[in-house]
Amino acid sequence: DTQMTQSPSSVSASVGDRVTITCRTSQDINNWLAWYQQKPGRAPKLLISAASSLQSGVPSRFSGSGSGTHFTLTISSLQPEDFATYYCQQANMSPDTFGQGTKVDMK
Amino acid sequence: EVQLVESGGGLVQPGGSLRLSCAASGFTFHNHWVSWVRQAPGKGLEWVAHINPDGNLKNYVDSAKGRFTISRDNAKNSVNLQMSSLNSADAATYYCARTAAVDRGLDLWGQGTLVTVSS
Numbered sequence: 001d002t003q004m005t006q007s008p009s010s011v012s013a014s015v016g017d018r019v020t021i022t023c024r025t026s027q028d029i030n031n032w033l034a035w036y037q038q039k040p041g042r043a044p045k046l047l048i049s050a051a052s053s054l055q056s057g058v059p060s061r062f063s064g065s066g067s068g069t070h071f072t073l074t075i076s077s078l079q080p081e082d083f084a085t086y087y088c089q090q091a092n093m094s095p096d097t098f099g100q101g102t103k104v105d106m107k
Numbered sequence: 108e109v110q111l112v113e114s115g116g117g118l119v120q121p122g123g124s125l126r127l128s129c130a131a132s133g134f135t136f137h138n139h140w141v142s143w144v145r146q147a148p149g150k151g152l153e154w155v156a157h158i159n160p161d162g163n164l165k166n167y168v169d170s171a172k173g174r175f176t177i178s179r180d181n182a183k184n185s186v187n188l189q190m191s192s193l194n195s196a197d198a199a200t201y202y203c204a205r206t207a208a209v210d211r212g213l214d215l216w217g218q219g220t221l222v223t224v225s226s
Contacts, residue, residue: 001169032211034211034213036152036211036213038152042217043202043216043217043218043219044144044202044204044213045216046207046212046213046214048212049207049210049211049212049214050210050211050212053210053212053223055212055214087151087152089154089213091151091206091211091212093165094157094166094167095154095167095168095169096142096149096157097154098144098152098153098156099151100151101151101152106191
């Protein structure tokens with residue numbers, strides 16, 4: 001199985017801050033990496049797929065980058081509605097494992 | 108409306124069985140893989156299983172192999188997850204999710220159905 005290491009597990013930030021979340025995989029996943037946002041009591045929402053492809057309707061302050069085994073999600077200027085938990089997921093080879101999650105909360 | 112709606116969750120005793128269903132509407136269901144993803148209370152997301160559009164390719168997380176069976180009925184636009192030998196580790200909210208046709212992201216999710224395992 002492909003192991004996922006997501007960091008940090010939590011980050012405290014202020015509105016306007018730049019936030020970066022990292023996801024490392026135990027093997028090359030051919031860029032089949034997705035990022036999700038989840039708010040309490042809600043289903044996850046797909047933000048980015050194939051490492052860097054922004055989903056329709058997702059604000060451009062979200063961006064994804066990386067390749068091979070190292071990927072990042074960046075929020076360029078944190079907005080109040082961005083306080084949430086973020087997960088990476090690899091879809092290269094089953095089981096399609098998720099990272100442990102990163103909670104972004106208010107400083 | 109494009110949506111997925113799960114049903115079938117509830118309280119089950121340890122060792123018992125439960126069948127979850129996911130009803131799709133508003134899109135061409137038979138073009139998409141469908142996954143089940145679960146989330147234990149206060150925990151992260153765990154991918155459980157998925158099934159291909161034809162229903163002849165299925166994969167499972169190790170903890171589900173031999174106990175869970177995913178299936179689909181394209182005529183009824185539905186996917187099921189039959190779960191047996193349930194234990195406390197299976198207690199979670201179960202989401203069904205559609206895989207995007209091109210880039211493998213889970214681009215449409217249901218609202219989830221809660222499974223509680225307790226005597």
